[in-house]
Amino acid sequence: MVKRRFFNVVRRALRYGDAGVGLDDIEELGLPSMVHVPVWGGQPGFGDLKVGGEVATGQLLHGSDGGYVLSPVTGVICSVVERTGYLGRRYVRVSIEVSGEDRFDGGLVEAVGGSDFDFLRRHLVSVPGKGDFSLLVGFDPVVNVVVVHGMDEDIGVVTRRLMVQSDGLLEGISYLKQVVRAGRFVLVVCEGISGVSGVDRVEVKPVYPNGLPEVLMRRVPGLSGGGVGFVGPEAVLFFSRLSEGVIDFGKVVMVSGGGMASRLVKVRVGTAVGDILSSLGVVVGDGDRVILGGPMRGRAVSDLEEPVMWDTDAVLVQSGSEVIRAEDGQCINCGECIRVCPVRVPVNMLVRVLASGLYEEAAERYDLDSCIGCGLCDYVCVVRIPILQYIMLGRQEVMRLAEGTNG
């Protein structure tokens, strides 16, 4: 955890930092005994979401109202439960008991062999490195520029910065071009990363929050017009393997904290975070915090069965003693948040109106919608107000109010 410096008149930039691991350190963990995948939309018992159904690796499971998910393993569905996720979104968690070696979905294998791009567009709703791949191939909106995002979004995470240096990136991009139909590909990497050439490339200073898509959209020339899609380097590598006929639903995840040096593991998408930690020998105790993602934008899990998803780059474990809790004080107007905000949101005013429940006023007058969710205001808040949580709650409420008036 980066602490405030004693003399802080010149603020220290939060650099993305190294983790002391390289591409050669990736450890492959074997197939887990069970995976969990969320289906957004759908009800248990409807469509393919039935206990007892057999699934093949790469098979598309349909929910009832438009929700679908790719199965990352071969096995039998052993439980289907409805759950509530981030911001109160309902989803169905499908647990699949892995039955052994992969038996790939017939349609997918055929499409890969025969280069049936139309099928791939319809079928690959998620790929490692891109949770919602269907966004890139749809027509609403049309994606003109695909950004291969070789920079990590969070501090201390190195997964993307390493993966972007792997072999096969160029082959992957040329294959992906045929799938996605976008005219332009841009590669975004950290300053000083070598080895990747032959593609439009933009170098970005490794200072948080420069790696966030929202920041890149505004800073990188040619991206501000819209029609931009982001993919992680692992999605490109997935298509590179696909062009060789290999379907690989593995995801590289950086695991850190818990009193050990950072490690890189390659796991099957859907593996429970608890399984990963126990196979690495990390003991999680009462009061500890397990985070999917990084320290600024990750998501703390309440249950170790939460799976690593298509775009999970890191797992962070904090011991209970490291946890700095939010407090319920009120804003003292010190202005730390104002000076740290990369998009110039008047956080001091915003947090006051949000705390009073004036969500519409927050959106109209205090730039609630401009927030990019980097969490820096929260990180520096002297009173330790959970500012980002207030902002996300405010956005959800504004959305609910808008839905209410529209229908």
Add this chain to the structure above:
Amino acid sequence: MDRVLTSSHAPFWHDGSRVSVRSYDVVLAAIPAVLMGIWRYGVPALGVVSLSISCAMLWELLMNVVMKRSVSIGDGNALVVGLLFGMMLPAVVPWWLIVVGTFVAVVVGKQIYGGLGANPFHPSLVAMAIVMLSWKALVDFDGALVNYDMGFCMVYPLGAVKHFGAAAAGNYSMVDLLMGRQSGGIGAVFGLGLIIGGVYLILRATVRWQIPVSFLVGVMVTAHIFHMADAERYAGAMFHVLTGYTLLGAFFLAPEDSSSPVNGLPMVIYGLCGGILTVLIRNLGLFADGVVFAILMMNVANPLLDKLRPKAMGRV
């Protein structure tokens, strides 16, 4: 479920800052000036500062109990408010004035608005303004310190130039003023100590540098213009900076978090106008020192000033 995990919203890092650290920083920065005051004026000054701090904290505690809110003495703000009020007082004042003054500061100046962060004015300044208006004679430095003779000119410098013109400024050397060899508030006379404390607060980023710098620039420029216009009547820029509450105001009173702006341009306007008003009140107004009312007036303007802010990114 085998384990109970801590779950919360992102971010999961914090830079470790907290309100109490900021308060203690201000106290630490004020210590050189306070010690010099106590050394010069002796036990009575120690008594005034101690009573002021303890009363402020007791009022805070009392209000916490009365308003059924969590006890907020731990954040150190009551300590700061009491200390700064004590620093502005002369070394000899009746005890009840301090009790009443801290009541005004903590209860009227802060708690009735909702506590720390909700106060529109600097609590210590509210108290000082009330005291100056209600018991003018008791906080008149020439009257209060009449029994002190410490081997330097014991006439309150700002009073002297007000009544006798700029020539009176010749009785005070700049070094004397810097080293606290002047009559004035307990914690306001030691210019060098206040500057050291102020620079410390700026380096720590507890105080936003724009406010003290622009405040001092405002004082200097305005005083200099007056001095150029009529050198007989109006003292020079450095005299105004080193006397009265100017340095205390610039580094400790004007930059109070809740009552000062946070955006760049508003901070500069706030400081500049505060400095200009200070000299205007000193040279043209009724009071010898204008810092208290100048900063209070800018406190009023603060919410309006802070509307001058940059447009958020992505906003059309």
